Every structure is written in structure tokens, then in C-alpha cells.
Amino acid sequence: MKAVVLEAVGNPALRDLPMPVVPSGWALIRVGWCGVCGSDMPRMFAKGAHRMPLVCGHEFAGVVEALGPNTVGVPVGDRVAVFPLIWCGACAACEAGAYVQCEAYDYLGSRRDGGFAEYVAAPVRNLLPVPANVSLASAAMTEPAAVALHALRTTGVPLVGRDVAVFGAGPIGLLTAQWARIMGAARVFISDIVAARLDMAVSLGFKFMIDATEQSAAQAIQSLTNGAGVAVAVEAAGVPQTLLAAVRSVGRSGRVTLLGNPSADVTLPAELISRIMRQEIALCGVWNSTYSVLGASDDWRAALGAMAAGTLDAECLVSHRASLTATPDLLRAIHARTVSAAKVLVGAPIERTVV
Ligand SMILES: [Zn+2]
Ligand SMILES: [Zn+2]
Incomplete structure (x- = not known):
């Protein structure tokens, strides 16, 4: 598959990678769009990531392409938003459901490969169905929308x-x-x-x-x-x-x-x-946002709900949409400030069930 790989600070590059391994309890997601977060720019161009090479990008939504062995819970073909933090499930914060305070978390797009790619593997419990009238471009912005809500709720x-x-x-x-x-x-x-x-x-x-x-x-x-x-x-x-x-x-x-x-x-x-x-x-x-596997009032469900209701307009914040091929040059131009951008989405358009 194609992916934009951060091989060293200042050098995101288009590469061919093997398809992600999909363990039991996980799903393979075909990425629709992945947003470039404000935190991705210093990660790629100044500070570096936790490990490199790494596929950055934690704000994404896509379609479930396949499931790991003996995995249920989400149908293949469903459109999903992906909570990028993978919690350990064994620490005190996790026991209280405060997943973003987990003491031993992993993270798609900053600690393990994320959404600047054609495909990403993610745990099924991190997937939320995208309402039928919400585009994958909007759904890719569920994470920043949830973080913004969290900032006020806190x-x-x-x-x-x-x-x-x-x-x-x-x-x-x-x-x-x-x-x-x-x-x-x-x-x-x-x-x-x-x-x-x-x-x-x-x-x-x-x-x-x-x-x-x-x-x-x-x-x-x-x-x-x-x-x-x-x-x-x-x-x-x-x-x-x-x-x-x-x-x-x-x-x-x-x-x-x-x-x-x-x-x-x-x-x-x-x-x-x-x-x-x-x-x-x-x-x-404030840090990140609240997410729950079964609950109804966490920041992620509220964000998708407000998008579906038409009260929260995320898509109008998108200034650029780029293919993965065009992404490295666009990122460099934004870093060099020769391009001024609001929200940038990268990926391959696979919209198909927008009502
Ligand atoms: Zn972000
Ligand atoms: Zn934990």
C-alpha cells in the first residue's frame, strides 16, 4: 500500500509499505480522509516522532475493509471514525474509563502507524459508526471536534x-x-x-x-x-x-x-x-477528549451527533484535499509557509454512501 512515511525529521516521503497486520479484535480500515493536525507539523518537521520511520496522522475516518481472526462487532463495509488512542485496559485510569489518562497507551499516528496511508489497522473498540448523512471528510475531523468540545466541557x-x-x-x-x-x-x-x-x-x-x-x-x-x-x-x-x-x-x-x-x-x-x-x-x-466504548455522552459521539444534526460544520474548515502522492510536497510547502492552509485532508476519496 501507499503511505507517507516520516523517515527522519523534515522528511515525509511517499513509500510502498506492506499491508498492516490485523490481529484478533482489530479491523483493517481503508482510509477515506486523514486530517493534518497542528501537532503533526512539529512532529514531522521539528521534534520527530516517538519512533521513526512512522506513518503520521491520527485524525481519520474510513471504511472497514476486513476484520482480524475471530473478530466481531463491526460489519465490513461500514464507515467509521477512529479514536486514535489505544488504551492498555489494565491501569487505574483505564479502570475508571479515563482512557486518555492511560499510563501505558499506544497511539495511531504518533507511536504506531496512522492515517497518512491507504490502510490502517485499529482495534474494533476504537471504531464509531459514521451517521449516513456525515461525509468521511467531516468524520475525519471527529477528533479535533471532540477535543474542542472537551475544552469547553472541562x-x-x-x-x-x-x-x-x-x-x-x-x-x-x-x-x-x-x-x-x-x-x-x-x-x-x-x-x-x-x-x-x-x-x-x-x-x-x-x-x-x-x-x-x-x-x-x-x-x-x-x-x-x-x-x-x-x-x-x-x-x-x-x-x-x-x-x-x-x-x-x-x-x-x-x-x-x-x-x-x-x-x-x-x-x-x-x-x-x-x-x-x-x-x-x-x-x-485540557488534554484530548473523552471516548467510551458503549456510553452515549462522550465527546466523540457528541461530535458525530452534532455533525449529523447539521449544527457543527467541520467540512467548511477544509482548505486543501491532497492525494497521498501530493502530500509530502504540500506538507513541506505548509511548513515553509509558501502555502497557507486551514484544515488539510489527505487520502484517497472513497465517498460513496453520502446521502
Ligand atoms: Zn489532532
Ligand atoms: Zn491504561
């Missing part, structure tokens, strides 16, 4: 009628903003420094965009809320300025969610620490 703040700020209008930020709207937020303020991203927010129907190259986002939000600040601010850019702006934009008992992977150290000025104390502001770390 705050514990009911958002009905409250104001929310999202710093960073990349795909994950715009998914978070859509969840805030679904959860009933009064106003969603979206800040970025790239006009094209703010335009994408406009096309999604958002009304309160702040170009942080023109004004201080925190000041703008404080003035738009008459000094009350927002209830929840989500930092979805991973840069020091946006983290500080997020803290400055919340009001009393505000929650600041750290969602963007940090790109640098952040210095908290004493004046801001004092504000965090006096206003009892909390900084919430």
Missing part, C-alpha cells in the same frame, strides 16, 4: 447566555467557537492575527471578530463586555501573547482553557497573578 461552566472568547481562529479554534454557539453562548469573540482565518469565522456566521494586529484583543473584549469580561476564554493558538490576552479577557470566576500546544515559555506579570487571585480565575488544562 471548564464546568454552563455557557447559556454567557460570553465566550476564543483566541486563535485555526480549525480547532473555530470548532470551539461553534461548540460555544451550540451550547448557547450569548456572544463568541474570536481573535486572530490572520485576516483569512477571521474571514472563515465570518463565513461560519460569527459576528464578533477581533484582528489582534489592529487592537489589543483583551482590551476590545473588556470594552465590549463593559468591563465584565467573558465567562470562558479558550487559548487555541499556543503563543504567549494569546495566553496572556485570554487571562486578561475573563471576568470574575472566569475560566481560561489551555488548548493550544505551547510554542514558548510564558511570563505571568505580578499584576496579572494578583488579578487571577482576586478574581478567582482558574486556568484549566
